[in-house]
Amino acid sequence: MNLFADIRDVILNCLDQLVAEGVLPGGLNTDPITAEPPRDPAHGDMATNAAMVLAKPAAMKPRDIADALAAKLTDDPRITSAEVAGPGFLNLRLAPSVWQGIAGAVLAEGTDFGRGSLGAGRRVNVEYVSANPTGPLHVGHTRGAVFGDALASLLDFAGFDVTREYYINDGGAQVDVLARSVYLRYLEAHGQEVAFPDGTYPGDYLIAVGEALKAKVGDAYLDKGEQFWLEDVRNFATDAMMDLIRADLKSLGVEMDVFYSEKSLYGTGRIEAALEDLKGKGLIYEGVLEPPKGKKPEDWEPREQTLFRSTEHGDDVDRPVMKSDGGWTYFAPDIAYHYDKVQRGFDLLIDVFGADHGGYVKRMKAAVSALSGGKVPLDIKLTQLVKLFKNGEPFKMSKRAGTFVTLRDVVDQVGPDVTRFVMLTRKNDAMLDFDFDKVLEQSRENPVFYVQYAHARVSSVLRKAAEAGMTLDDAALAQADLTLLDHEAEIALLRKIGEWPRLVEIAARTNEPHRVAFYLYELAGEFHGLWNRGNEVPSLRFLQEDNPKATMAKIALARSAAIVIAAGLGILGVTPAQEMR
Known part of the structure; x- marks a missing residue:
């Protein structure tokens, strides 16, 4: 049930009647017409832009359209008034029974209330985290992991067929560096003193890997040149790091459907096949790039390279795919990887990158546009940095990783639920301050607590009602x-609950799961407001002594709020609290 979609349908039906009566011309585009909450709740329950949208194509004054539409809308029993405001906006007020029916719909549908058909079963690939397999995940990866996972859950809730994917960057030189670093720990496990040169990975997390390598091969690699051990140690170390990364993700409640290896693209013809596809479209050529911005011409050495004509698909400059020495650029396997995604039949691709990949956005979009003939959209979401604080001051924990704060450090401090919710309290492309004291604070200023407390309060009400012998399952x-829910505070809570299906659709259209966190905070605010009003007005309390009918209605309202909170927290990957500790 999406009440806003239902009222929009009523508006469109009334417009059809006006066309049939000759008041409006036919053939008008009604796609931009909306039914949404007004900016000021005092103006009504919903507002529509129909008259403003249709005025120019209909060659009519917006107010004339609004007046005619208002007269039609009030014929519907759900709409008690339609008031024209300003040049032609329409503010609608709905009958209380409409809002009261929201609670019944939520109780009937459970946490499926708000599930949409926007996706219509279309297949979407969400690739996120995709960290180099050279160590444990750090706090920056944490934000990308939470954002990507919540986005995948949101799209699933909105009716898409979602695949969660991790791209293992195991084909580059950094994996050789990892192997050499593990080899040093292997030597250390044999009692040798070692020094870590600049550029290697000195983190303590590799101690156990070196010891495991010793347990596997004994002294077979001692005093041997790397031509004898590099490939084996690289594979061993990569597997060990991916086991560590999987464990890190699991601690955060993240599980991937697919782990895709970059290494699988090399020597298999997949890179060549992707570039051949582009070549067949006239998009691969031999050429010389212009000097990069900021370089003086005398410092620039032009050289002929194999280039992708990415400017034909919206990029700023064409991009090299092969170096002058015949080796692939970093971009070439990325093209092949996305070609594989297109070949797998996805209808939509989403990549979640760190903020440092901003310069990669246009070239990847150009590649996917070219590979799919413009049929498969690619949305790239950048996640900004996370700043850690304690007592209001920048905070650095002991760095088991050697150079950074790990995902596991954060989860161990505050738990996965708090970590996930806080990571979604800002839009993905905005900086995020993570204060270890504030995220555990029990106050309205802490959105995690505020939302969880609302759910816990409902659970408390249900427990007390059960102790009083009331049968209170959802049925x-x-x-x-x-109809007993007629106080303005109760109707306000019902209105907010009724916004949930619309919110899901908007968040899914824009790929913005943070909207769910914001909505839950607002819903919790309405619930707590009603609870607090009950301290002053006894008739608003959820448990009414000697009035079981009123108690049932009020608990139905509370339970419907809890169901929506649970559904929203489920999208965010957070477990609803039954009680606060």
Whole structure:
């Protein structure tokens, strides 16, 4: 049930009637017409831009359209008034029974309330984290992991067929550096003193890997040149790091459907096949690039390279795919990887990158556009940095990784639920301050606590009602007399609950799961507001002594709020609290 979509359908039906009566011309585009909450709740329950949208194509004054539409809308029993405002906006007020029915719909549908058909089963690939397999995940990866996972859950809730994917960057030189670093730990495990040269990975997390390598091969690699051990140690170390990364992700509640190896692209013809596809479209050529910005011409050495004509698909400059020495550029396997995604039949691709990959956005979009003939959209979401604080000061924990704060450090400090929710309290491309004291604070200023406390309060009400001998499963609550929910504070909470399906659709259209966190905070605010009003107005309390009918209705309202909170937290990957500790 999406009440806003339902009222929009009523508006479109009324417009069809006006066309049939000759008031409006036919053939008008009604796609931009909306039914949404007004900016000021005092103006009504919903507002529509129909008259403003249709005025120019209909060659009519917006107010004339609004007046005619208002007269039609009030014929619907759900709409008690339609008021024209300003040049032609329409503010609608709905009958209380419409909002009261929201609680019944939520109780009937459970946490499926708000599930949409926007995706219509279309296949979407969400690639996120994709960290180099050279160590444990750090706090920056944490934000990307949470964002990507919540986005995947949101799209699933909105009706898409979602694949969660991790791209293992195991084909580059950094994996050789990892192998050499593990070899040093292997020597250390044999009692040798070692020094880590600049550019290697000195983190303590490789101690156990070196010891495991010793346990596997004994002294077979001692005093041997790397031509004898590099490939084996590289594979061993990569597997060990991916086991560590999987464990890190699991601690955060993240599980991938696919782990895709970059190494699988090399020597298999996949890179060549992708570039051949582009070549067949006239998009691969031999040429010389212009000097990069900021370089003086005398410092620039032009050389002929194999280039992708990415400017034909929206990029600023064409991009090299092969170096002058015949080796692939970093871009070439990325093209092949996305070619594989297109070949797998996805209807939509989403990549979640760190903020440092901003310069990669246009070239990747150009590649996917070229490879798919413009049929498969690619949306790239950049996640900004996370700054850690304690007591209001920048905070650095002991760095087991050697150079950075790990995902596991954060989760061990505050738990996965708090970590995930806080990471979604800002839009992905905005900087995020993570204060270890504030995220555990029990106050309204802490959104995690505020939302969880609302759910816990409902659980407390249900427990007390059960202790009083009331049967309160959702089926029983759905039979309550919801017309008893007639106070303005109760209707306000019902209005906010009724916004949930619309919010899901908007968040899924824009690929913005942070909207869910914001909405839950607002919903919790309405619930706590009603709870606090009950301290002053006894008739608003959820448990009404000697009035079981009113109690059933009020608990039905509370339970419907809890169901939506649970559904929203489920999208964010957060477990709803039954009680606060």
